[in-house]
Amino acid sequence: MASQVSSCLDVQSVPESYIFPPETRPGKLTVPLCKTNPVIDLGKAVGQARTDIIQQISEACQRFGFFQVHNILFYSITSTCLINLFCSFENSLKELMVSCKDFCLHQTNSLEDHIVLWKQVINHGVPECLIIDTTKVFNDLFNLPAEDKVNVPEKNGWFYTDSMKFSSNGVHLWRENIKVPCQPLEEECVQLCPEKPNRYREIVVSYVKELRKLSLRILELICEGLGLEGGYFEESSEVQLLTANYYPPCPDPSTTLGLLRHCDPSLITILLEGDVSGLQVFKDGEWIGVKALSNAFVVIVGNQLEIISNQKLKSAEHRAVTNPSEARTSIATLINPSLDFVVEPAKLLVNDLNPPLYRPILYKEFVHSSRAFGPDTEAIKYRISSEL
Numbered sequence: 001m002a003s004q005v006s007s008c009l010d011v012q013s014v015p016e017s018y019i020f021p022p023e024t025r026p027g028k029l030t031v032p033l034c035k036t037n038p039v040i041d042l043g044k045a046v047g048q049a050r051t052d053i054i055q056q057i058s059e060a061c062q063r064f065g066f067f068q069v070h071n072i073l074f075y076s077i078t079s080t081c082l083i084n085l086f087c088s089f090e091n092s093l094k095e096l097m098v099s100c101k102d103f104c105l106h107q108t109n110s111l112e113d114h115i116v117l118w119k120q121v122i123n124h125g126v127p128e129c130l131i132i133d134t135t136k137v138f139n140d141l142f143n144l145p146a147e148d149k150v151n152v153p154e155k156n157g158w159f160y161t162d163s164m165k166f167s168s169n170g171v172h173l174w175r176e177n178i179k180v181p182c183q184p185l186e187e188e189c190v191q192l193c194p195e196k197p198n199r200y201r202e203i204v205v206s207y208v209k210e211l212r213k214l215s216l217r218i219l220e221l222i223c224e225g226l227g228l229e230g231g232y233f234e235e236s237s238e239v240q241l242l243t244a245n246y247y248p249p250c251p252d253p254s255t256t257l258g259l260l261r262h263c264d265p266s267l268i269t270i271l272l273e274g275d276v277s278g279l280q281v282f283k284d285g286e287w288i289g290v291k292a293l294s295n296a297f298v299v300i301v302g303n304q305l306e307i308i309s310n311q312k313l314k315s316a317e318h319r320a321v322t323n324p325s326e327a328r329t330s331i332a333t334l335i336n337p338s339l340d341f342v343v344e345p346a347k348l349l350v351n352d353l354n355p356p357l358y359r360p361i362l363y364k365e366f367v368h369s370s371r372a373f374g375p376d377t378e379a380i381k382y383r384i385s386s387e388l
């Protein structure tokens with residue numbers, strides 16, 4: 001990515017109002033990286049190799065708690081490929097059931113009890129050129145002069161915030177951000193795109209459509225992995241939101257944060273990390289870095305999925321750190337319920353032995369009772385356990 005510098009944060013040393021107190025700041029710059037996680041080719045999970053692949057998946061999950069996956073669902077539909085599609089689907093399910101075991105707070109011996117927190121997806125079917133174009137369009141947007149990025153929400157529907165607006169107890173985050181509503185993708189929503197950069201509307205509309213398809217496919221796998229009837233998440237996935245972050249190079253990343261620790265208020269989030277790493281996930285009491293991979297997505301379970309699954313799925317606590325040399329742009333699309341949707345544990349997943357851990361709540365209430373979409377997006381995981 002071209003090195004860009006946000007005018008607001010083009011500084012030689014970190015201004016005091018951006019320095020977090022010692023207990024919140026990232027401190028050490030090198031955290032363990034999840035770079036040794038295996039890449040598993042689900043397309044090979046046929047015939048004799050199938051057992052091997054299942055074995056690799058189990059080992060990966062025991063050792064790393066996550067893995068990267070090839071061939072998740074995307075084959076052209078010829079009669080031969082349909083068979084592959086079926087096998088991949090079945091194995092994707094298995095993978096969803098067993099992955100990220102290490103991240104769960106309450107471990108049990110049953111694989112079915114350990115479900116996905118997050119994992120990276122490659123061979124996801126989103127055209128690479130679209131990923132490149134989308135990244136470029138957001139880089140261009142963040143590089144526009146300040147007056148072109150001005151936020152006029154009532155008129156434009158999108159929310160741009162510069163770094164000065166993000167604060168936690170008076171400390172600013174090292175990022176710029178834009179939030180764009182994108183589903184229901186009606187004409188009105190399309191018209192609400194920023195006018196600049198020129199190709200923004202065309203590219204971002206294509207991108208959110210592709211990402212919606214990918215999200216719904218992954219949700220279908222999760223649905224089946226949970227043992228819920230097909231289409232269970234249809235009603236709870238009506239809304240889609242895009243949020244893009246721009247983190248300029250920072251003179252002292254050990255004292256600053258791009259984004260505070262938080263869990264997503266979504267059902268599911270699909271994050272394009274870009275080519276520059278900066279995402280960290282909290283695992284076993286420490287932060288681990290998620291290595292950025294070109295053309296790969298990180299799938300993050302959000303709070304609503306944690307509630308609906310009655311905590312069989314755990315939302316991942318994550319944050320974004322900065323780095324001294326490269327600007328970083330990340331693009332997340334969140335699938336959310338509509339505001340009037342009542343979020344509650346799925347009836348099929350609760351019984352006398354597994355009582356509901358959350359009371360039903362209107363999504364609107366959830367959003368209002370938490371800083372779900374605020375500039376700080378603080379960890380709201382604890383809030384859903386203690387206050388719902």
Ligand SMILES: O=C(O)CCC(=O)C(=O)O
Pocket residue numbers: 243245259264271273278279280318319320330332
């Ligand atoms: O930039 C990142 O890697 C994380 C972004 C994120 O967590 C968010 O936008 O909610």
